[in-house]
Structures are given as structure tokens and as C-alpha cells.
Amino acid sequence: MNSLTDIRRPVALTEEVYARLFDQMMTHGIAPGTKLSVDALARTLNVSQTPIREALARLEAQGLVVKVHLVGYRVAERLEHGRLDQIYEMRLLTEPHLAALAARNIGEKERAELSALWQNMDTGAAFRTPEDYTRFSRLDEEFHGSIAAASGNKVIAEALSALHVHVHLFRMSQPLTAISDAIVEHRRIAAALAAADPDAAAMAMRDHILNSQRRFAQE
Known part of the structure; x- marks a missing residue:
């Protein structure tokens, strides 16, 4: 597991710091509600x-941290179930539509990239640890983000960009075997996009979102 220890490589330093903090928040190494000191983090990471x-x-x-006036930053609290239901309502209203648009507009390069993303998820299907899940969450975020971008609707894509992170934080409380179901659902979406079938893409995305919401309801 990545820990808050000295980062030594100078390349893409901000990306490294972001990745380290993201990993810690996703695995609850840094718990929801924790106050974050810029000075203390700089000393800990030696940057x-x-x-x-x-x-x-x-x-x-992304909504993972909150900036508090005159206080600094703190890690966002875990969402209430009611708020999560509202996120899913928005996803159901927008993501199937975006998937249909993407099926019409997506180019060969973007189609190949989506296929590669799904295959990267599938090859790591034996998710056993929170660290495995963090890797999956990044791939999942990129998968959904790529579909939104391929739709051509930048406004909706930007509005959705922060929502998936909170879904992942909720999923951390579920059995990691639930990830295998999500991977199968992603395969259906990728196949519909590869076939340039808007109706199938919309239906596959809708089923995926509903199934994901049902998995949370089983907590």
C-alpha cells in the first residue's frame, strides 16, 4: 500500500502527490473529515x-476535499444515502444519453482506448485488497469519463466528472467481489460502442447504473 512517505522522483510531481493523497483517501488511510495541513503534508512528502x-x-x-475559510482543507465526509440516491438519479438521466451520443460520435482511436481500459480492468479481475480497488476506481473513472468526452457534450461531461469518485468511496464498504459484476457490465457498454449501436449503448449504461445502485442498496 502506498503510504505518506517521502516522494523522491521529480517527474510530474503534482501528479504523484495527487495520486498518493487520492490513494490514501480511497482506502481510508486518510479518514473522511480529517483536517489537512498543507505545511504538514509538504513535510511528510518532502516536497x-x-x-x-x-x-x-x-x-x-472532485469533491474529495473541502476548503474551509480561514481553516484550510479537510477530507470530505462520506455521503449520506439520500445524497447518493440523488447522484444516481442524475446519472440515470444523463449517462445513457451520453453513451448513445458516444456510440454515434466515437472515433476509432477513442474506441480502441475504451477497449483497452476495459481489458485492463478485466485482467485485474481478482481484486482482493483496497489497493486493488483504488486501481480499479481510476480505470472506472477514466472509462466513464472517456465515454462522456466522446459524447461531445462537454457541459454534462464536466458535471459528471466528480460524481464517480463518491460512488467509489461508497463501494469501499462493499465486498470487493462486486467489482467483477461491474467489469461484466463495462464489457457490454464497450461492445455496444464498438458496434456503434446507440440504443444498445444506452441500455447497457442504464443497466450498469441501476445494478450499481442495487448493489449499494444491499449494504
């Missing part, structure tokens, strides 16, 4: 405050 602030700004945009 300047600049990449810390840039990483925290990105996490804030």
Missing part, C-alpha cells in the same frame, strides 16, 4: 507546498 496546493485543488474539484 514544497506548491504541488500540495495544486493536488488539493484537484481533489477539491
